[in-house]
Amino acid sequence: MTEAPALHRGARSRDAILDTAGELMSLHGYAATSISMISTACGLPVSSIYWHFGSKDGIYVAVLERARTALLAALPPAEVPGADVRQRLDTFLGDLAGALRHHPRGVKLLLGLGTVQKDASAAALTEVRRYRDALVAWARDSVSSVFALHDRPEVADELARFTLRMTTGTAVARWFEPDAVLETEPLRVALLALAAHHGVGVRVSGGRGAES
Amino acid sequence: MTEAPALHRGARSRDAILDTAGELMSLHGYAATSISMISTACGLPVSSIYWHFGSKDGIYVAVLERARTALLAALPPAEVPGADVRQRLDTFLGDLAGALRHHPRGVKLLLGLGTVQKDASAAALTEVRRYRDALVAWARDSVSSVFALHDRPEVADELARFTLRMTTGTAVARWFEPDAVLETEPLRVALLALAAHHGVGVRVSGGRGAES
């Protein structure tokens, strides 16, 4: 058991460090998470952590990168399946709520670490932004697919921003009331109304037209 | 000039410390803001800071308390004036956007410090929660006034949650894109649609009925 090949030992240790570092940092924030906290929490000595990541900043970047790839892998494809708008919208919102529910750390990492402007360096800021941009792009593509907005990019942008901000707000609400969830029902109503407001037809059964 | 009465000197120093502490903490977060940073930024020695607030936690609580009262004073009264729903809604959203625009620190303090679960102690957590509760109550009362929902508290709660989460999401978006604003237009459309969805009539001119 303890005689596992060294190569595997290294990879497993790296993963263990990232696991506990991600958990602690998403809980306490970057600055409040010390290397020794990570060390005692994951059992590996401080110097091993430094051997793997070089610096605290390096841990942070690695944690973010991993959270990003994990969340993006968990998100449903941007090409939302479904016959009509309402069907696709339900699928999209359900998947979004599910991702938020099952990956609370991912979002909280972005949020709790968004305050990192002093400690973290260029590489970390780049990684934070990359994470954020990936989410924005995914939301835009998904919304565009749901409402068939390929020829109305500005409408897709607005709906995506709207959705993403509501999701972010919910993630924040969650650290005050841990059982808060993304309320898909109001969001569904709102998005349909917004689409209609921009003249994007929905009319599947007794649908009402646009406003202006 | 330097001979101002000692009593005034003390109060002014207290304010100066709170000013810079609030700014630094909203920028870097609680943990990343050190006493010496505050000291050099506001010119007063470390021991003066301790004389006024006793501990770092004490500074934090005072900063939060001050941000709360400042924000609540800046928020418009919960009894929104206006003849009809649309008029009141416009007033409400305009005021909300204005408060968010002019008091970015207030919200960011709540957010950037929401990660404070390890360092800050009971008093600080209480103050954070008090801050948050005040915002929630204000939003609920305002929305209730706008849509005349005094007999539909659960609808008022939902609309208030919706509004507040969108506002929070926007505040977060702001530390990625500093020029992000609360988009009142989509929010207006969404809230009207949500109200209608719950059977709350708006119909002022060509209004459409509820969905179900």
Next chain:
DNA sequence: GTCTATATGATGATAGAC
């Protein structure tokens, strides 16, 4: 109330044996 000076501990980071 404000200052200088300082105690005590924790932090990020490294050296070097194995």
Next chain:
DNA sequence: GTCTATCATCATATAGAC
């Protein structure tokens, strides 16, 4: 790759003159 031992620095917090 992992360990023990250690350094220099910075943190919070205090003492005591003025």
